[in-house]
Amino acid sequence: MxxxxxxxxxxxxxxxxxxxxxxxxxxxxxxxxxxxxxxxxxxxxxxxxxxxxxxxxxxxxxxxxxxxxxxxxDASAAGLRMQRSQLVGVVMARLADQVLATIYEGIEHAALRHGLQTMVTNSWDDADARKASVDMLLARRVDAVIFGDAHVDGAFVAEFATRGVPFVLVNRYAEGYPSVTCDDYAGGRLAAEHLISLGHVHAGVLAGLPYASNGVDRTRGFRDTFTEHGLPEPEAVATGFDAASGALGAERLLQSTPRPTAMFAVSDFAAIGAMGVLRQHSLVPGHHVAVVGFNDVPIAAQLTIPLTSVHSPMHEVGSRGVDMLMEVLDGHRPDSIRLQPELRVRESSSGPAGGVTGTG
Amino acid sequence: MxxxxxxxxxxxxxxxxxxxxxxxxxxxxxxxxxxxxxxxxxxxxxxxxxxxxxxxxxxxxxxxxxxxxxxxxDASAAGLRMQRSQLVGVVMARLADQVLATIYEGIEHAALRHGLQTMVTNSWDDADARKASVDMLLARRVDAVIFGDAHVDGAFVAEFATRGVPFVLVNRYAEGYPSVTCDDYAGGRLAAEHLISLGHVHAGVLAGLPYASNGVDRTRGFRDTFTEHGLPEPEAVATGFDAASGALGAERLLQSTPRPTAMFAVSDFAAIGAMGVLRQHSLVPGHHVAVVGFNDVPIAAQLTIPLTSVHSPMHEVGSRGVDMLMEVLDGHRPDSIRLQPELRVRESSSGPAGGVTGTG
DNA sequence: ACGTTATAGCCAAACGTTTGCACACTGTCG
DNA sequence: CGACAGTGTGCAAACGTTTGGCTATAACGT
Incomplete structure (x- = not known):
């Protein structure tokens, strides 16, 4: 012994x-x-x-x-011998974000279907934390990785690509790499067309994080549509995707002149925060100011003032991401996919723009 | 070759x-x-x-x-040699539930601090899915497991215990096993005392899942407090922890006579669903019917009608769970911990009970 | 009876680590 | 000059699998 x-x-x-x-x-x-x-x-x-x-x-x-x-x-022993772990690593900005958690559910579900297991980590959108996560996944010898937290500039993705470990992007894209996302630009347009059809002229955008392609595209689609209609370009303020930062952003939008009669938030939670702020200002969402969110999370329809939202297929983003990963593992170079969103109109944007047109 | x-x-x-x-x-x-x-x-x-x-x-x-x-x-090779993987498995009912995701964040955070990595799975509160998850974790040779989805009867936990793999429970307890939970009973009492002090007599409870200790205890604490005050025992309806099932439950409560003037939901999301239903019935939450939730998730304070809620230290439940696990790994038999909740009063329960006393 | 083929199972190497032990060398002290 | 301690390395076994190759036996056709 x-x-x-x-x-x-x-x-x-x-x-x-x-x-x-x-x-x-x-x-x-x-x-x-x-x-x-x-x-x-x-x-x-x-x-x-x-x-x-x-x-x-x-x-x-x-x-x-x-x-x-x-x-x-013993899966590690088998993995050692076979030189493949049947494990795929998943890196998400933050699992407590319901949208990301739902995407992850889609991933887990599809991975299981393919006989793979997943290992997920929070990157907090922070370079150091992400590096630690990735190293950890690499140490566990994952066969592949799914990133849900890419930055538009593709910086850290490019670095990872040199590792030679197969990967795909979900939720946010970066040019040049295979990804599954919602067609965020189209989603932004949907929101804009809806508000324009109600007669809104001055709108504001809670734009999300500047390095996240989803927020950027939603914002761009929204603003492009307004200007294409000959309307003033909506003001956009950078926010997070959570309620607190949505509230902060809404405060700022309310101070601009002319005061917007409509707000588009690139995330439902930011929209919820915005609605809270509106009410603190004695403005009734859907009456004085229209509010549109994004993703259509389950509570959107259940709020006291149900939230108009652009529905995105979160679960499917995840599961299609895995499908795409399988293609990559088979040596193909699949094209990126953009899944189509759908507008769900509810009370938060029901009234006509004229409810009480902000006179500043 | x-x-x-x-x-x-x-x-x-x-x-x-x-x-x-x-x-x-x-x-x-x-x-x-x-x-x-x-x-x-x-x-x-x-x-x-x-x-x-x-x-x-x-x-x-x-x-x-x-x-x-x-x-x-290569962590698996090292694990193989050393007979310890530095991995702890985490089983949660559903990560898309923000409360559970937040607890998991606490776990991940603390595990990192202890030099451990985590592998998390959704059990969907389903026996088969849980068994698959557990087998998968065992195959990965996790050093220990944290269950966030225990059932009160302790059934599946008992079975797992025979495996000889160290584990702790978080979020929900089961008698006889080390756990870290919120003091849910105390939380239920806090909610009740608050509503009683406002003069409410007839209350209803959206009670959560009957096999989840947290929902059960919150409900029990709430009802006990009412009866101890000589008030009628609040009616309780079983629900999930999500908005949709909260809405369903609220519908049922509204049909009981006398109609409750206050509702206590064992989860914020159920409470949000309930508030939505109230409004559909032209009842204003906080005015006609008081609503109290549980957990105090971030959006609770941001809603158009900010939600009174019993704040529970979700992150800490997770991190303390890991600390406790370390004790177990050191061969000790730590006592279970119940962390104290705090009431956060907001507008959804601001008005006096008399707003419009339900006359049935 | 004998060659061929199929069947049932053993052997051993390899995957990437960790770690007790042995070995060679260099000083140092007696 | 010999004993001895210390220091820097190499050796080899082991962890639990998987898998190509082998052997021994049985079945079968001629």
Whole structure:
């Protein structure tokens, strides 16, 4: 016995409970059945296509024994041997953002369908945190990575690309790399056309983060549409995607002259924050000021003043991202995909622009 | 060359891009420096405590070379050798639930602090999905697990305990196992005392899932407090924790006689759904019917009618969960922890009970 | 009876680490 | 000059898989 057992550290009271009980391994069931571990491996791997291994009888005996000792194959050992982990890393800006969490759900779901497992980390849109995340994923030898937090300039994506690890982008794109996003520009246009059709002339935009393609595109689509209609270009203020920063942005928009009669937020949560601020100013969303959000998260329809929003297929963004990743893993260079959004009109933008036209 | 290289599958156009480029390994840098891999390992592991490894000169040379070839240690190989993965598995009911995602953030944060990595999965509160998740985590040889989705009856937790893998519970408890939760019972009492002090007599509860200890305890604390004050026991309807099911529950509560003048939802999102329903019935939350939520998620304060809520330390629940896990890993049997919630009064419950007393 | 082929299973190497031990060398002290 | 400690490395085994190649036995056709 060369080395101290890993569990030899000074254990306390609970030692009895957490049995050192080495997890069952191929050897365990090999010894139990009196067979060789390679035989066991072949049977348990159900390489049934190539029936080249065990008799039906022994196969059954092996399966029986494996079940008995609660054998669970060691994925890292297998990964080590096979040089592929069946793991895909996922990097998201922030999982507590419901939109990103929903995209991740789509990813997890689709990955499972492809027999892959996922490992997700928060990057906080911070360079250092992202680097730590990526290194960690690389250390776990992920077969591929999905980034949900790309920056428009593509800076850190380009650096990662030199690693030679396959990857795709979701949610936000960066030029030159395969991505699945919502057609954010089209979404911005939808919002604008809706508000224009209601007669709004002066609109403001809560524009999101300047380095996130989704916010940028939504804003651009919105503003382009206004100017194309010969209307003044809507003022845009940079915000986060959360309620608090949406509130801050709304405060600023309210101070501009002429005061906008409509606000487009590139995220529903920012829109919610904006509606809160409006009310503090005794302005009723949907009456005095129209508000349109983006993504159509579940609560949008449930608010006391239901929120008009541009619905984006968040779950699908994630699952299609995985599908695209499979193509990349097969050596293809798939084209990026933009999924179409849909406008969902609700009360927050129901009234005509004239409700009480802001006179400043 | 015995076996076909893993990358020999029929590659398409992109083959040039994704260089097979085997990731650098200890051997790579060993050969590069002309040293033995064990030496390299020792240096790179910074077993600096035991300076007995390499001369400063070679150490530097090694680090240099490692950096040059972009060496990243293989965590699965190390885990295999050391019989510990430095990985902790996390099972959550649903990450798209902001509360759970926030708890997970606390976990990730604290785990990093302890030099651990996390692997999280959605269990959807479904037995099969959970089993699949757990098996997957076990296959990855996690050193420990954190469950955020325990059922009060402790059924599946008990089964897991037989595995001998250390674990703790967060968010929801199950009797007999170490857990970190909010003191949900106390939280329910806070909500009740607040409403009682406003003069409310008839209250209803959107009670959450019957198998989740948090919903159950919040409901119990709330109802107990009412009956202790000699008031009629509030009616409780089972719901989910999301807005849609909160809306459904509120509809049902509105049909009971006498109609409640106050509603307590065990989750903010359910409360938001409820407020939406109230308005559909031309009842103004905070005026005709008081509404109190739970958790105090960020948007609660930003709503057009800001939501009174019982603030729970979600992030801390997660981080303390990891701390507790460390104790368990050290062989102790820590006591469960209940973190104290705080009431945050806002407009949704500002008015006196008499606003328009429901006469049925 | 004998060569051929199929079947059932064992052997051993390899994947990338970590680590106890052994070895060679350099001083230092007795 | 010999014993001895310390220092910088190399060696090799082990962790749990997978898999190409091998062997031994059985089945079968001629």
């Amino acid at each position: 060369h080395e101290a057992r890993a569990d030899d550290r000074p254990t306390g009271a609970g030692a009895a409970r957490r049995r050192p009980m080495r997890r069952a391994t191929l050897k365990t069931v090999a010894e139990l059945t009196g067979l060789h571990v390679s035989t066991v491996s072949r049977v348990l791997n159900g390489t049934s296509t190539n029936a080249r291994s065990a008799s039906a009888a022994t196969a059954e005996r092996i399966r029986q024994a494996a079940c008995e000792v609660g054998y669970v194959p | 015995h076996e076909a290289r893993a990358d020999d599958r029929p590659t398409g156009a992109g083959a040039a891009r994704r260089r097979p480029m085997r990731r650098a390994t200890l051997k790579t840098v060993a050969e590069l420096t002309g040293l033995h891999v064990s030496t390299v390992s020792r240096v790179l592991n910074g077993t600096s405590t035991n300076a007995r490894s390499a001369s400063a000169a070679t150490a530097e040379r090694i680090r240099q070379a490692a950096c040059e070839v972009g060496y990243v240690p």
